[in-house]
Amino acid sequence: MTPTLHAKLRAARSPRMLVMLLVLVAAGAVFARLGIWQLDRALQRGEAAAQAEAQEAAAAPAADLTDVLEPQTTFTSDLVARHVTTSGQFEVDQLIVVGRYQDGEPGVLALAPFRVADTGAVLAVVRGWAPSAADVAPAPTGEVELTGWLQAGEAVGAGFDGDTTDAISPAELVNRWGGPTYTAYLVLEAPQQDGLTMLPAPGRLSSGIDWRNLGYALQWWLFGLFAVALWWRMVGDEARDRAQRDAVAPDPVG
Secondary structure, X not given: OOOOHHHHHHHHOOHHHHHHHHHXXXXXXXXXXXXXXXXXXXXXXXXXXXXXXXXXXXHOOOEEHHHHOOOOOOOOHHHOOOEEEEEEEEOOOOEEEEEEEEOOEEEEEEEEEEEEOOOOOEEEEEEEXXXXXXXXXXXXXXXXXXXXXXXXXOOOOOOEEOOEEOOOOHHHHHHHHOOOEEEEEEEEXXXXXXXXXXXXXXXXXXXXXXHHHHXXXXXXXXXXXXXXXXXXXXXHHHHHHHHHHHHHOOOOOO
């Protein structure tokens, strides 16, 4: 016979069940704390792995851009921070990307169109960072070889205000610079640009978490829930035993 909720609540108030509740709540608290510890480990290990992957990508030999990405093709996440080299010429319509910070200092980025010699397509190149637009010199002229890291284009911003913009968006830039174009942009590593601070290699897209430790965290939390469920099962058993004892108890003698 399944005990009623009222019978279970009566059984839950018994001294034995209250003691068991305290024991299992304490165990559940320990399990919860262990789960939090494993979650912290998962985040720490994931971040360390992401940093190691980014450092490895930055140190990798530069591949020819034409071997890595074709113009007007989808830029996939595995190509973020890919170290590449290419040659061609800067074109004249340089833009200033406002609202960019470097080491906590506000400033701008110099963004220039680069016509890749091998494909004739336009590649957006971040030449570097400066404290203000007045500190940005024109892009060099003539044939030049560039080395840098690929980065995914940003979402469409507020558009262009003269020679300034707030986003590095290939979807916007193609309307200004024409095509064919690349769906990524290049964070320049070399050659050094006069008056500009070079940016570090972009980080790779990563979940930033170690899935094995996350699994351990979930296991500990499930153990905590099991402890609560176990106590409620014990309450039901206690209520059932009480009902059986009451059913077989002899009638009181009048």
